[in-house]
Amino acid sequence: MLTSFMSYLGSTMTPGQAGNQLWALIYVLIIFAGVSVAVICMNWIERKALAHFQIRLGPMRVGPHGLMQPFADALKLMLKEDIIPAEADQFVFWVAPLIGLLAAFTVYTVIPFGPSQAVSDMNIGILFMLGVSSLGVLGIVVAGWASNSHYPLMGALRSSAQMVSYEVAMGLAVVSAVLLTSLHGIGIYGVTGNGDTGTLSMIGIVQAQQEQHVWFIFKFFPLGLIAFVIFAIAMVAEVNRAPFDLAEAESELTAGFHTEYSGLRWSLFMLAEYAAMIAVSSIAVTLWLGGWVRPFPNLLQGTAWDFIFSLFPGLTFLGLAGVALLGTVRMPSHSFFKIQKIGLGVFGMLLGSLALLLLVIAIAGRSADMSLAARFNEGIGYVYWFVLKVAVFMYLFIWYRATWPRYRFDQLMSVGWKVLLPISLGVLMLTAVVGVLVK
Amino acid sequence: MNPAINTAVNAGMTPVATPFFFYMLAGLAVLSGLAVITRRNAVHSALALIVTLLSVAGLYLMLYAPFVAGVQIIVYAGGIMVLFLFVIMLVNIDRTLKERSFNHMWPIGLVASCLLLAMFMGAFSKGRALFVDRMIPLPEGSNTQMIADKLYGQAGRMGEYTFAFEIASLLLLVAILGAVIMTKKKI
Numbered sequence: 001m002l003t004s005f006m007s008y009l010g011s012t013m014t015p016g017q018a019g020n021q022l023w024a025l026i027y028v029l030i031i032f033a034g035v036s037v038a039v040i041c042m043n044w045i046e047r048k049a050l051a052h053f054q055i056r057l058g059p060m061r062v063g064p065h066g067l068m069q070p071f072a073d074a075l076k077l078m079l080k081e082d083i084i085p086a087e088a089d090q091f092v093f094w095v096a097p098l099i100g101l102l103a104a105f106t107v108y109t110v111i112p113f114g115p116s117q118a119v120s121d122m123n124i125g126i127l128f129m130l131g132v133s134s135l136g137v138l139g140i141v142v143a144g145w146a147s148n149s150h151y152p153l154m155g156a157l158r159s160s161a162q163m164v165s166y167e168v169a170m171g172l173a174v175v176s177a178v179l180l181t182s183l184h185g186i187g188i189y190g191v192t193g194n195g196d197t198g199t200l201s202m203i204g205i206v207q208a209q210q211e212q213h214v215w216f217i218f219k220f221f222p223l224g225l226i227a228f229v230i231f232a233i234a235m236v237a238e239v240n241r242a243p244f245d246l247a248e249a250e251s252e253l254t255a256g257f258h259t260e261y262s263g264l265r266w267s268l269f270m271l272a273e274y275a276a277m278i279a280v281s282s283i284a285v286t287l288w289l290g291g292w293v294r295p296f297p298n299l300l301q302g303t304a305w306d307f308i309f310s311l312f313p314g315l316t317f318l319g320l321a322g323v324a325l326l327g328t329v330r331m332p333s334h335s336f337f338k339i340q341k342i343g344l345g346v347f348g349m350l351l352g353s354l355a356l357l358l359l360v361i362a363i364a365g366r367s368a369d370m371s372l373a374a375r376f377n378e379g380i381g382y383v384y385w386f387v388l389k390v391a392v393f394m395y396l397f398i399w400y401r402a403t404w405p406r407y408r409f410d411q412l413m414s415v416g417w418k419v420l421l422p423i424s425l426g427v428l429m430l431t432a433v434v435g436v437l438v439k
Numbered sequence: 440m441n442p443a444i445n446t447a448v449n450a451g452m453t454p455v456a457t458p459f460f461f462y463m464l465a466g467l468a469v470l471s472g473l474a475v476i477t478r479r480n481a482v483h484s485a486l487a488l489i490v491t492l493l494s495v496a497g498l499y500l501m502l503y504a505p506f507v508a509g510v511q512i513i514v515y516a517g518g519i520m521v522l523f524l525f526v527i528m529l530v531n532i533d534r535t536l537k538e539r540s541f542n543h544m545w546p547i548g549l550v551a552s553c554l555l556l557a558m559f560m561g562a563f564s565k566g567r568a569l570f571v572d573r574m575i576p577l578p579e580g581s582n583t584q585m586i587a588d589k590l591y592g593q594a595g596r597m598g599e600y601t602f603a604f605e606i607a608s609l610l611l612l613v614a615i616l617g618a619v620i621m622t623k624k625k626i
Contacts, residue, residue, distance in 0.1 A: 089480075091483075124582075127509035127510070130513055131513040131516070134517030135512070135516060138516075138517075141528070157528065157529075160522075163521070167517075200583055
């Protein structure tokens with residue numbers, strides 16, 4: 001039992017490759033828990049960051065600095081009455097949030113958190129991701145229709161038109177990234193790597209960037225960058241976030257497609273939206289930003305650099321713990337704040353002990369042999385860099401929302417069809433031409 | 440690209456393509472297909488059609504044709520069905536529920552489905568002679584590349600289906616142009 005468990009931990013294959021269903025199930029559960037925690041964190045950060053953008057405090061009452069606010073919200077949503085409108089189509093109304101949730105979470109089976117830190121490595125990985133994430137719109141469309149009410153229907157119509165239009169530009173940008181996997185690399189360090197047959201597998205795409213010694217955002221500069229920017233715009237539209245949140249434009253449509261939803265069912269929509277945000281950010285990271293690869297893996301190589309980079313996860317948590325402890329010190333010394341002070345102190349301690357654990361693993365696993373500590377250290381590094389890159393995108397989502405006003409619908413359509421589509425087509429053609437010329 | 444996958448295949452991993460999954464997917468496809476034509480509510484039909492398309496995609500996966508399965512999900516389940524729903528949602532469902540459908544095409548439909556059944560029976564009974572009796576083992580991940588070789592050809596030669604592929608794309612182009620011309624008042 002223990003030895004087989006240890007062999008799981010030391011394995012260099014994904015559960016899908018090894019054909020081990022139990023192990024795959026464990027991975028799925030870990031990812032599900034991780035995404036749920038990420039959604040909770042994102043919820044808190046979004047409210048706080050948005051508030052600070054507008055020079056407000058944001059949630060401050062539930063827990064120190066409102067840290068328990070997401071849990072309070074979740075509890076409220078679960079206890080709230082779940083209303084189904086009398087005129088609604090009962091079954092479809094019931095099934096709509098589940099469609100969105102299923103589509104958002106199914107995508108995670110192919111997201112590569114590391115070369116073996118994924119549930120499975122499909123050879124059509126990116127195609128699968130695009131296909132399944134495009135099913136998410138069905139949930140929105142059907143929810144809007146089943147509510148049998150005007151605002152939700154308008155929201156659903158807008159959202160389906162928007163998603164179908166932006167999927168085209170998004171798909172073309174993805175194709176140009178997939179094309180890069182098969183072309184000779186002219187990275188920023190000069191000509192390296194070999195042209196290969198190219199691949200659609202998510203792990204294969206990151207490995208191609210590793211072999212060509214360049215993140216695809218910098219390859220064939222500026223072609224890779226333009227394709228990336230197109231994807232970065234289209235992905236915001238795909239997940240219905242500001243400034244493309246016309247499906248739930250509150251000034252025009254009250255809440256758009258989920259106007260009639262309440263309680264737990266509404267929270268499923270929210271969960272699906274945030275899970276989809278993380279998923280599309282992961283596609284962008286995998287395709288253009290080198291996935292799990294740490295910065296400068298070739299320029300700064302050798303065991304010393306590896307060790308320095310493996311300290312990053314621990315140091316990050318140490319920094320967070322420092323912020324929490326600073327907050328504890330700066331808490332007003334009134335007796336009202338006593339419990340909050342203790343709570344924040346304990347939270348800081350928890351973060352600090354996590355940081356210590358990560359540092360101990362980094363030091364224990366610094367030798368490059370195949371010991372368990374080294375494997376663990378390696379895996380933590382992969383997941384850390386992947387999650388850090390995704391986290392940057394998640395922050396950008398908040399930043400967009402705080403900064404930009406919503407598009408008008410005709411503007412949205414003209415941006416999608418008249419700007420993004422021609423540019424992405426041009427980039428695709430130019431990438432192919434440059435690839436052939438370089439050969 | 441990824442040697443680890445090939446070694447895993449050679450090491451004899453358990454195939455997912457078991458009879459259980461086949462019967463589950465096939466049954467799901469047939470049942471939801473029946474639901475498509477028996478539901479009076481058009482949106483329910485469309486949802487059932489999505490289930491049918493997805494289970495057919497699953498069957499493609501079982502046939503070791505992952506690329507076709509992926510494209511099936513993107514194009515049919517993700518793209519075309521969204522447009523279907525887009526149109527159906529604007530139809531007044533209450534009125535269509537009350538109206539009797541006025542076409543009397545069922546004799547033709549019956550003949551057509553009988554012919555289709557006969558064809559399937561023929562393929563089923565003569566199948567051993569018509570098709571290869573077992574899957575030709577392919578290296579994992581080469582499926583997409585093989586499709587590309589057939590469609591576009593390799594090393595400068597024309598592929599087996601290049602001509603048919605180009606004709607089909609021309610047909611689609613004509614349809615796109617037609618749609619543009621029909622919607623635009625002034626060209």
